[in-house]
């Protein structure tokens with residue numbers, strides 16, 4: 001199947017813009033994601049901020065794609081998701097870059113961050129890497145806003161899914177990411193990911209590194225704790241206590257927000273409410289990012305906050 005045809009009337013994500021992103025078409029325009037049919041990448045390199053079974057001791061081999069289908073108003077990676085940072089890259093160059101990273105850093109997996117608006121190229125990238133003999137797990141680091149149809153196409157090109165479940169609250173999803181259907185779409189997408197890969201295997205086997213499966217992430221938003229409480233309850237009801245779940249407290253305000261609460265970091269008592277709820281529900285495989293007691297820079301920014309203008313975006 002020629003997957004590049006998806007760029008001609010783009011339905012690569014549930015926004016279903018239907019625009020032609022193909023440069024040669026004459027009537028081209030980027031869709032909501034802001035990207036054309038040429039891959040743009042902001043960073044290829046090892047990253048040590050993922051959960052332990054993904055990071056391991058040598059890091060996860062990340063490829064950060066530019067653009068995004070969600071474009072959340074508070075995006076922690078706003079420089080590349082909404083700000084235009086990133087370089088056009090051919091697939092050949094990207095293959096070389098990934099292989100160089102693997103050789104130099106011995107990363108444990110290839111971590112494709114926000115790849116869905118470039119799925120046709122990403123599937124090719126994975127095929128090319130495998131043809132070169134690379135047998136590391138392919139991690140799809142996703143917003144959760146994916147269609148089941150596209151995930152079915154991703155099945156043979158993926159090993160691990162790291163989807164977010166950002167919102168249980170539809171009006172909040174509408175106001176921060178302009179997708180009121182997020183809660184329903186994301187639960188359907190996560191169900192499909194679990195159907196394909198099951199829960200993260202390392203949680204079941206106790207091995208140090210994951211090779212297959214699904215781990216769901218939830219970023220707690222300041223002032224929106226009910227959204228988090230209900231998100232956890234929804235995940236528990238849909239997938240049970242065996243679902244591997246990562247609770248993230250790293251939120252840091254990067255762009256001014258209309259919702260005043262989002263112009264500050266997460267308060268410790270807010271984190272405690274959500275954490276306590278997760279424990280009460282009885283999730284068996286929780287990965288917890290406790291709020292940092294001592295921020296690493298003068299502005300109180302989280303060390304997880306990247307700066308993609310730097311050669312090494314992660315401090």
Ligand code: SF4
Nearest residue numbers: 010013016017031033
């Ligand atoms: S990938 Fe981009 S252009 Fe395509 S449907 Fe999604 S937002 Fe629209």
